[in-house]
Amino acid sequence: MSTSSGFTLIELMVTIALAAILMALAAPSFSATIASNRLSAQTSDLITSLNAARSESIRRGRRVTVCKSGDGSSCATEGDWSTGWIAFEDKDSDAVVDEKETVLLVHQTGENLTMVKGTTNVSSYVSFTPDGRAKLINGSTQSGTLRVCSKSSALGDARRARNVTVNPVGRIESSVISSTVTCPAAT
Numbered sequence: 001m002s003t004s005s006g007f008t009l010i011e012l013m014v015t016i017a018l019a020a021i022l023m024a025l026a027a028p029s030f031s032a033t034i035a036s037n038r039l040s041a042q043t044s045d046l047i048t049s050l051n052a053a054r055s056e057s058i059r060r061g062r063r064v065t066v067c068k069s070g071d072g073s074s075c076a077t078e079g080d081w082s083t084g085w086i087a088f089e090d091k092d093s094d095a096v097v098d099e100k101e102t103v104l105l106v107h108q109t110g111e112n113l114t115m116v117k118g119t120t121n122v123s124s125y126v127s128f129t130p131d132g133r134a135k136l137i138n139g140s141t142q143s144g145t146l147r148v149c150s151k152s153s154a155l156g157d158a159r160r161a162r163n164v165t166v167n168p169v170g171r172i173e174s175s176v177i178s179s180t181v182t183c184p185a186a187t
Contacts, residue, residue: 035113035152036159042114043148043162043174046081049107050126050164050172053087056104057128064104065090067125072106073097075125081116081146084108095125095137113151115183119144122166132170141168149183157183 007015050066057064067075070083074097087105088097097103117123121136122144129135134142146164161177 031152031154032159035150035154038113038152039148039150039155039160039162042109042116043164045107046085046116046146046148046164047172047174049085049087049105050166052105053126054128054132054134054170054172056087056089057130058132060089061130063090063093063127063129064088065095065125065127066105067095067097069106069108072108073103077124080123081118082109082112082114090127093127093137095127115149115151116146117149118146122146126166128170134166134168134170142166143168147183151183 053064053066064087066085066087068079068081068083069086070076070079072084072086075086075095076083084107086097086103086107088101088103091101092098121142126144127135127137127142136142143166146166148162148164150160152160158177160183163175163177165173165175167173
């Protein structure tokens with residue numbers, strides 16, 4: 001007589017049921033990790049773009065402006081920074097992309113998973129002068145905070161936001177907000 005080795009149908013079904021239970025337990029944790037990574041990536045992209053614009057303003061000896069943009073070629077006047085932003089050489093210091101001004105950087109998010117809103121001084125643009133300082137178009141110093149918020153319900157309120165702060169000397173700093181913050185409703 002020959003014996004065959006293998007799994008019985010009952011053993012196979014028990015194994016599949018245990019695997020399904022383990023995956024169901026791991027899914028919420030995995031969703032939170034994905035949402036947290038998206039939030040960190042969006043924050044990092046914004047910081048990188050602002051630092052690149054500051055470096056370019058110093059290197060070129062000209063004002064470089066970063067503004068919110070939905071189309072990747074002009075500054076948006078409505079909405080927030082969530083759809084994307086551009087950096088351009090602002091030769092006439094008006095925070096508007098004109099014909100002879102070069103767009104240096106385009107960042108479009110394509111996803112509606114985060115929200116980016118700025119305080120009054122940085123709600124539409126951040127502009128760096130040739131000395132690397134952040135200044136408004138009227139010449140006064142520019143400082144403010146851009147808040148990056150996750151729209152995911154997988155993250156608790158205490159983990160859903162990051163602040164990107166622009167100080168008057170042009171330095172960009174980020175911070176994790178550890179308390180309940182004002183962000184859009186989780187979806």
